[in-house]
Amino acid sequence: MTAQPVLSARNIAKAYGNIHALKGVNFDIHPGQVTTLFGENGAGKSTLMKILSGVVKPTSGEIVLDGAAVTFANSTDARNRGISIIHQELSLARNMNVRDNIFMGREIIGRSGVDFAEEERQTRLLMAELEEDIDPLTPVEELRLGQQQIVEIARALSVNSRILIMDEPTSALSATEVEVLFKVIRDLTARGVSIVYISHHLEEALQITHHAVVLRDGAMTAYAKRSEIDLEWIVRNMVGENFDLGSPPEGYAMGETALSIENLSVPDAAGVGFSVVDRLSLSVKAGEIICIYGLMGAGRTELLECVAGRLAPSGGRVMLQGRDVAGLTIAQRIARGLVLVPEDRQRDGLVQTMSVGQNLSLASIGAFTKGLFTSRKAETAVVAEAIRKVTVKTDASGAAPIGSLSGGNQQKVVIGKMLATNPKVIVLDEPSRGIDIGAKAEVFRLLAEGAKQGLAVIYSTSEVGECLSIAHRIIVMHRGRISAEFDHTVAKEKIMAASGEAVAH
Numbered sequence: 495m496t497a498q499p500v501l502s503a504r505n506i507a508k509a510y511g512n513i514h515a516l517k518g519v520n521f522d523i524h525p526g527q528v529t530t531l532f533g534e535n536g537a538g539k540s541t542l543m544k545i546l547s548g549v550v551k552p553t554s555g556e557i558v559l560d561g562a563a564v565t566f567a568n569s570t571d572a573r574n575r576g577i578s579i580i581h582q583e584l585s586l587a588r589n590m591n592v593r594d595n596i597f598m599g600r601e602i603i604g605r606s607g608v609d610f611a612e613e614e615r616q617t618r619l620l621m622a623e624l625e626e627d628i629d630p631l632t633p634v635e636e637l638r639l640g641q642q643q644i645v646e647i648a649r650a651l652s653v654n655s656r657i658l659i660m661d662e663p664t665s666a667l668s669a670t671e672v673e674v675l676f677k678v679i680r681d682l683t684a685r686g687v688s689i690v691y692i693s694h695h696l697e698e699a700l701q702i703t704h705h706a707v708v709l710r711d712g713a714m715t716a717y718a719k720r721s722e723i724d725l726e727w728i729v730r731n732m733v734g735e736n737f738d739l740g741s742p743p744e745g746y747a748m749g750e751t752a753l754s755i756e757n758l759s760v761p762d763a764a765g766v767g768f769s770v771v772d773r774l775s776l777s778v779k780a781g782e783i784i785c786i787y788g789l790m791g792a793g794r795t796e797l798l799e800c801v802a803g804r805l806a807p808s809g810g811r812v813m814l815q816g817r818d819v820a821g822l823t824i825a826q827r828i829a830r831g832l833v834l835v836p837e838d839r840q841r842d843g844l845v846q847t848m849s850v851g852q853n854l855s856l857a858s859i860g861a862f863t864k865g866l867f868t869s870r871k872a873e874t875a876v877v878a879e880a881i882r883k884v885t886v887k888t889d890a891s892g893a894a895p896i897g898s899l900s901g902g903n904q905q906k907v908v909i910g911k912m913l914a915t916n917p918k919v920i921v922l923d924e925p926s927r928g929i930d931i932g933a934k935a936e937v938f939r940l941l942a943e944g945a946k947q948g949l950a951v952i953y954s955t956s957e958v959g960e961c962l963s964i965a966h967r968i969i970v971m972h973r974g975r976i977s978a979e980f981d982h983t984v985a986k987e988k989i990m991a992a993s994g995e996a997v998a999h
C-alpha cells in the first residue's frame with residue numbers, strides 16, 4: 495500500500511432516526527491519489543463525504559488527520575484544515591454573480607474593504623484553468639446547469655485544499671468539460687493533493703481512479719487498486735449481480751403519431767450566434783422510444799422545454815395527437831398527457847419544502863380533486879404505487895422530506911411524479927443524471943413497459959450507451975438541428991461523430 499494516509503475514517507456511523515446511513519465505515523485517503531467511491535443510490539456515499547468535510551457530524555466513530563484524531567466544528571473548520579467538498583446538489587446562490595459565489599464567506603480584504611478587482615482576477619484565472627468562457631460578473635441563474643457545476647468546482651479549487659472531495663462533479667458536464675476536469679485532477683494529484691471522487695458514470699470514473707471503494711447499505715464491501723478491477727467488478731460489488739441494460743422493447747405494433755414537432759425554432763437568447771433550435775422537425779409514434787443524443791449546448795434542453803411549454807418558440811409548431819398545443823400552459827399540456835422530466839431537479843423538478851409524497855402527487859393533483867376536495871385516499875394510493883414503481887428508497891407513506899433522500903432517489907421521485915400522471919407522451923431531459931446502474935435499468939424497464947402500452951417517449955441523453963439500450967430511433971442534434979438519425983444497431987462512434995464530438999481511436 496502507499497504511504498501513510500492523510501486522513502482515515504475509523505468506524506464512522508451515522509443514523510438519521512432509525513435510518514442507518516453508515517454502519518461503521520473505515521476509509522483511508524492517500525496523498526496524491528484519486529479514491530473513487532462507488533455505490534447504489536442511498537448507499538451512504540454523500541453522507542460519508544459530508545462527515546469528512548465537517549458538514550455533518552457522525553453519530554460515532556473517529557476522523558484521524560495526519561495521525562491525530564480531530565473533530566470538525568463545521569465545514570469552515572474542515573476547510574481551514576485543508577479539506578473541501580464539491581457537493582452533489584449545487585449550493586450556489588443563484589441571484590449572485592460567479593465571483594461573489596466563489597468568494598462568499600472568504601472575501602479577499604484589501605485596504606479599503608473587499609478587493610473585488612482581485613477576486614475578479616482570480617475568478618478569471620480559475621475559469622481559464624477550467625477552460626470555461628464565463629464572465630465573473632454573470633449572475634449564476636443565467637448559466638446553464640453544467641456551467642453552474644463548473645463554478646462549484648472553481649470554488650472548491652480556489653481554496654487550495656489538500657483533500658478535495660468531488661461528489662458527482664460531472665453529472666451535468668459535457669464530454670469536453672469532463673476532459674478538462676480530469677486534466678485538472680491529474681495536475682492536482684501530481685502536486686500531492688488527494689481526491690475523493692464519486693460518480694455513477696462508472697467508465698468515466700475508472701479513467702482517473704487509483705483506488706476503488708464500494709459502499710453498500712452503509713457499509714464498505716469492497717476495496718481494490720485500479721489494476722485489480724474493471725467495470726464488471728464495480729457493478730458486481732455495487733449491485734450484487736451483473737446485468738446489462740438490455741435492448742429496446744419489441745414484439746408489438748406502434749400506433750399513430752403521438753407528437754409531432756414541425757419546423758420548430760427557439761431564438762438565440764443565450765447569444766451563441768445561431769438559433770438554439772433551428773427549424774427542427776421530428777415526430778414520435780405511440781409506443782415508440784426515441785433518444786436525442788447531443789453534446790451540451792446542442793439545443794436539446796431548449797427543444798424539450800419548448801415542447802413542454804416552458805419556452806416560447808419563434809417559429810413552427812408542436813402537435814399533440816393532431817392538435818396544436820400553442821397557447822396551452824404547462825399544466826394544460828400535462829392534463830392532455832404531455833409531460834416533461836426536467837434537467838434541473840432542484841430548480842424545476844421538486845418542491846424542496848414538501849414531502850416525498852407531496853412531490854409525487856403534485857403533478858397529478860387534478861386527478862385526485864373531486865369538486866373542491868382532494869381525495870386523500872386516491873392520493874395515498876398513487877403515492878405508494880409510485881414509490882414502489884420507481885423503487886424510491888424511503889418509507890411507503892412518503893412522509894419524509896424530499897431533502898432527506900439521496901440524490902439519485904430524488905431524481906427517481908421526479909420521474910415517478912411524471913409517470914403518475916399517466917402521460918401519452920413523456921419527454922425526459924438527461925433523466926439518468928445521478929441514478930445508479932440498477933435504478934437506470936429500472937427506469938428503462940418502466941419506459942419500455944409504458945411504450946408497450948402506447949406511451950411515446952423522447953429521451954435526451956449525452957451517453958451513447960443509453961441510446962443503444964433503449965431507443966428504437968436515435969436522433970443526433972448539433973447546433974439546433976438534426977445532424978443524423980440511426981437505429982439502435984449503429985456503431986457508437988457514428989453517433990458520436992454526428993454530434994460533432996471528437997472520437998478517440
Ligand SMILES: Nc1ncnc2c1ncn2[C@@H]1O[C@H](COP(=O)(O)OP(=O)(O)OP(=O)(O)O)[C@@H](O)[C@H]1O
Pocket residue numbers: 510513514515533534535536537538539540541542582887897898899900901902903928930
Ligand atoms: N438529512 C437526512 N435525513 C434523513 N435521512 C437522510 C439524510 N441524509 C441522508 N439520509 C439517508 O441516508 C442514506 C444515505 O444517503 P446518501 O445521500 O449518503 O446516499 P448516496 O450514496 O450519496 O446516494 P446517491 O447515489 O443517490 O447520491 C439514505 O437512505 C438517505 O435517505
Ligand SMILES: [Mg+2]
Pocket residue numbers: 539540541582661900901902
Ligand atoms: Mg449522494
